[in-house]
Amino acid sequence: MTSPAQLPGTLGPLPTQRSSGHFSATWHCRGGHGARGRLSPRWDAPNTAELHSLHTPVRHPILQIAHPPPTLASSSPSTARAPPNSRRSASKIGRLLHGSSRARCSWASREEPTMTSPETETARVVDAAATAAPDQQAQTTQGPGGMPEIELLARRPARSETPQPQSNDDLQRETANDDIPVAASKRRLFYSSAQWTADGTTVIVGASDNSVSSFVLPADLLQSAGQDLVLEPQATAHLPEPTHAIAAAPFFSLADPASQTYLVGCRDHPIHLYHAFSDPDAQSTPLGAYRLIRKETEQYITPNSMIWPQPGTHFLCGSANRLDYFDVSRHGSDGPLLTVPTIPSKRHISKGSGVGMKGTVSALAASPYDADGGLLVAAGTWTRWMGMYDLGRTDKVVANWSISQAASANFGLDVDGQGIVQVAWSPCGRYLIINERHSSGLLVYDIRGAGKLLSVLTGRTCFSQQRLTCDVFQGDMYGSTGFEVWAGSQDGNVRVWDNVGLQEGPAPPSWEWKAHDSPVGSTILHSCGSVVATCSGAWEHSPDHLLGDAVDEGSQSRVLDESSLKIWSIGSQG
Numbered sequence: 001m002t003s004p005a006q007l008p009g010t011l012g013p014l015p016t017q018r019s020s021g022h023f024s025a026t027w028h029c030r031g032g033h034g035a036r037g038r039l040s041p042r043w044d045a046p047n048t049a050e051l052h053s054l055h056t057p058v059r060h061p062i063l064q065i066a067h068p069p070p071t072l073a074s075s076s077p078s079t080a081r082a083p084p085n086s087r088r089s090a091s092k093i094g095r096l097l098h099g100s101s102r103a104r105c106s107w108a109s110r111e112e113p114t115m116t117s118p119e120t121e122t123a124r125v126v127d128a129a130a131t132a133a134p135d136q137q138a139q140t141t142q143g144p145g146g147m148p149e150i151e152l153l154a155r156r157p158a159r160s161e162t163p164q165p166q167s168n169d170d171l172q173r174e175t176a177n178d179d180i181p182v183a184a185s186k187r188r189l190f191y192s193s194a195q196w197t198a199d200g201t202t203v204i205v206g207a208s209d210n211s212v213s214s215f216v217l218p219a220d221l222l223q224s225a226g227q228d229l230v231l232e233p234q235a236t237a238h239l240p241e242p243t244h245a246i247a248a249a250p251f252f253s254l255a256d257p258a259s260q261t262y263l264v265g266c267r268d269h270p271i272h273l274y275h276a277f278s279d280p281d282a283q284s285t286p287l288g289a290y291r292l293i294r295k296e297t298e299q300y301i302t303p304n305s306m307i308w309p310q311p312g313t314h315f316l317c318g319s320a321n322r323l324d325y326f327d328v329s330r331h332g333s334d335g336p337l338l339t340v341p342t343i344p345s346k347r348h349i350s351k352g353s354g355v356g357m358k359g360t361v362s363a364l365a366a367s368p369y370d371a372d373g374g375l376l377v378a379a380g381t382w383t384r385w386m387g388m389y390d391l392g393r394t395d396k397v398v399a400n401w402s403i404s405q406a407a408s409a410n411f412g413l414d415v416d417g418q419g420i421v422q423v424a425w426s427p428c429g430r431y432l433i434i435n436e437r438h439s440s441g442l443l444v445y446d447i448r449g450a451g452k453l454l455s456v457l458t459g460r461t462c463f464s465q466q467r468l469t470c471d472v473f474q475g476d477m478y479g480s481t482g483f484e485v486w487a488g489s490q491d492g493n494v495r496v497w498d499n500v501g502l503q504e505g506p507a508p509p510s511w512e513w514k515a516h517d518s519p520v521g522s523t524i525l526h527s528c529g530s531v532v533a534t535c536s537g538a539w540e541h542s543p544d545h546l547l548g549d550a551v552d553e554g555s556q557s558r559v560l561d562e563s564s565l566k567i568w569s570i571g572s573q574g
Contacts, residue, residue: 147511147513148570148571149570149571150513150568150569150570150571151568151569151571152228152566152567152568152569153221153222153228153229153531153567153568153569154217154218154221154228154229154230154231154566154567155228155229155230155231155564155565155566155567156215156230156231156232156233156564156565156566157563157564158188158189158190158191158207158537158563158564158565159189188558188559188563189207189208189209189211189537189559189563190207190208190518190521190536190537190538190539190559190560190563191205191206191207191208191521191522191535191536191537191563191564191565192206192207192208192467192521192535192537193205193206193246193467193469193521193522193535194206194521194522194524194533194534194535194565195246195248195522195524196248196524196526196527196533197248197249197252197276198248198249198250198251198252198253199252199253199254200526200527200528201216201217201254202214202215202216202217202234202252202254202276203215203217203524203533203565203567204246204248204262204276205233205535205565206243206246208537208539208559209238210238210239210240210241210242210243210266211236211237211238211239212236212237212239212243212246212262212264212274213233213235213236213237214233214234214235214236214276214277215231215232215233215234215565216234216254217231217567218231221567222531222569231565231567234276234277235275235276235277235278235280237264237274237278237284238283238284239264239266239272239284240266240269241266241267241268241269242266242267243264243265243266243267244265244303244304244305244362244467245263245264245265245303245304245305245306245317246262246263246264246306247262247263247306247307247308247315248261248262248276248308249261249262249308249312250308250309250310250311250312251311251312252276257275257277260275260276260277261273261274261275261276261287262274262276263306263308263315265292265302265303265304265306265317266302267300267302268300268302269300270289270290270291270292270300271289271290271291271292271303271306271317271326272286272288272289272290273286273287273288273289273290273328273331274286274287275287287331288331288332289331289332290326290330290331290332290333290335290336291332291333291334291335292317292319292324292335292336293335301319301320301322301324302319303317303318303319303324304318304319304320304360304361304362305317305318305361305362305363305364305379306318306364307364307365307366307377308328309366309369309375310366310369311369312328313327313328313329314326314327314328314337315328316364316366316377316391317364318360318361318362318363318364318379319360319361320359320360320361321341321342321343321358321359321360321361322339322340322341322342322361323339323340323342323361323364323377323379323389324336324338324339324340325337325338325339325340325391338391338395340389340391340395340397341356342356342357342358342359342361342379342381342387342397343355343356343357343358344356355400356387356397356400357379357381357383357385357386357387357400358381358383358385359381359382359383359385360381360382360383361379361380361381362380362381362382362419362420362421363378363379363380363381363420363421363422363423363435364377364378364379364380364423365377365378365422365423365424365425365432366425367425367429368425368427368428368429375390375391375392376388376389376390376392376398376429377389377390377391378423378425378432379423380420380421380422380423380434381419381420382418382419382420383419384402384403384404384417384418384419384420384436385400385401385402385403386399386400386401386402386403386420386423386434387399387400388400388447403417403420403434403436403443404417406443406453407441407443407453407456410452410453411456411505411506413441413456413458413506415436415439415440415441415443415456415458416436416438416439416440417436417437417438417439417441418436418437418438418439418465419436419437419438420434420435420436421435421436421437421467421468421469422434422435422467422469422470423435424470424471424472425472426472426474426483426500426501427472427473427474427483428474428483429448430446430447430448430449430501431444431445431446431447431454431483431500431501432444432445432447433445433457433470433472433485433500435468435469435470435487437462437464437465437466437467437468438462438463438464438465439460439462440458440459440460440461440462440463441456441457441458441460441506442456442457442460442470442485442487442497443456443457444456444457444485444500444501446501454501454504455500455503455504455505455506455507456505456506456507457485457487457497457500457507457509458506458507458508458509459495459508459509460487460489460495460509461489461490461491461493462489462490463490464490464519464538466490466519466521466538467521468487468488468489468490468519468520468521468522469487469488469521469522469523469524470485470486470487470488470523471485471486471487471523471524471525471532472484472485472486472500472525473486473525473529475498475529481498481499481502482498482499482500482501482502482503483500483501484496484497484498484500485497485500486523486525486532487523488515488516488519488520488521488522488523488534488536489519489520490519491519492514492515492516492517492518492519492520492536492562493512493513493514493515493520494512494513494515494520494523494532494534495509495511495512496509496510496511496512497509497510498510515534515536515566515568516534516536516562516564516566517536517560517561517562518536518537518538518560518561518562518563519536519537519538519560520534520535520536521535521536521537521538522534522535529570530569530570530571531567531568531569531570532567532568532570533565533566533567533568534565534566534568535563535564535565535566536562536563536564536566537559537560537562537563537564538559538560538563539558539559539560540558540559540560
């Protein structure tokens with residue numbers, strides 16, 4: 001068994017990736033030092049259909065879509081609009097123009113950058129907020145000290161497409177044989193996960209009714225100060241079974257309909273490739289399928305985690321005691337290119353010879369893209385074990401270790417934890433954040449440096465089995481101020497830790513704000529760092545002593561009242 005302390009000897013620093021594109025944008029700065037950048041520089045990007053060649057960049061206008069994006073059958077790339085494309089480059093522009101802070105910029109681009117004074121920008125926002133109707137004014141939170149201003153830009157309440165009963169008589173007929181009227185609650189849903197697409201124009205949202213929706217942000221989102229916009233999905237795919245694994249294409253672009261895809265792994269089905277803006281009449285027909293079958297029983301294996309890393313030619317999924325590596329171009333084939341068992345013994349799983357990590361691989365994360373083709377993958381399991389795999393060079397495990405006693409052994413903290421739900425790399429690729437269910441802390445490991453547990457991010461409220469994911473952002477391009485970690489909590493708050501990586505031991509949140517009235521399932525930052533999306537909702541289970549003789553499923557659990565997708569603007573530091 002290899003310990004994390006041996007990692008620095010086997011893994012070198014990641015090489016710097018260079019981009020072939022360039023930007024031009026209009027930047028509206030607010031607040032001087034500490035201001036954050038509002039994305040949207042125009043991105044002159046290489047043709048996404050040719051991932052492995054660097055031709056002359058094709059110039060596209062920026063995010064001017066006021067209607068659903070074109071589909072594969074009806075439109076060509078020339079009729080689509082191009083969004084900003086690179087998370088790393090977009091945030092770098094803001095830092096270069098404004099030192100170590102993040103400059104505020106608009107979504108509409110111009111040929112030459114023009115700066116506006118903080119007074120002008122503040123006056124514009126105040127005037128817009130004053131003229132908005134009282135019921136349309138956005139929720140704004142101004143925090144004390146170093147907390148920035150948080151403004152709600154848009155929202156989408158979770159709503160089911162199933163028709164609701166039109167009268168009390170209809171409801172009584174549907175619940176005539178039930179002691180508890182649960183018909184209405186069965187139709188309710190909540191948003192369970194959300195993720196940005198690679199170009200930053202679209203949010204892919206999973207829901208509890210086995211659906212995946214695509215929300216394209218409106219072009220005037222960041223110009224609608226003081227207004228609470230209501231988002232509408234451009235398309236919704238209905239899955240055959242529940243899923244915990246959704247991965248959007250790493251080359252997703254509104255300029256190229258062929259790139260607008262995502263992968264979904266469902267129970268008792270192949271892994272399916274869907275178009276994000278499919279024709280409503282197509283009845284959620286997948287574009288392709290990838291078979292993942294247990295040869296001994298010919299039974300479908302359910303992926304519990306999935307990543308689709310750069311450059312987008314392959315994807316990786318995790319399941320019980322195994323990792324499977326697929327070629328995206330070989331849909332409909334017999335199976336994965338490579339299967340990596342996480343334990344050496346296949347016939348005696350209960351033993352495992354004391355090597356490897358037994359259990360379902362519930363979390364996967366690829367390190368920042370290596371220009372040399374390396375793919376360093378961190379894998380976590382429900383059994384609280386971690387594994388490092390360098391699939392670009394070997395199918396053998398690089399390191400294994402358990403995190404079950406890490407916080408208590410190093411810092412005397414009891415953060416609980418009942419299985420890893422997420423692993424996330426820092427933007428620099430040196431640190432690894434481990435997120436567990438039913439845990440009050442996030443573990444931060446120094447993988448490439450000291451090779452040990454560096455700190456524990458405390459103060460998070462999470463006492464359920466639900467997946468509550470976090471996100472990271474590099475506030476300073478030179479890393480002199482560390483990086484940020486953003487995480488939702490069970491109490492509806494979003495907590496932020498600054499300067500992660502620069503301090504050792506327990507670290508309380510730097511600031512927080514109330515985002516929802518129910519658990520925050522996903523907290524995801526836009527690549528500009530000034531826009532964040534959150535989604536909320538959960539099941540609430542009745543205590544055992546209150547169930548009595550009730551056997552109806554609806555009487556044992558219900559969906560919490562508040563569930564929504566929200567888009568927030570992060571203002572200048574206070």
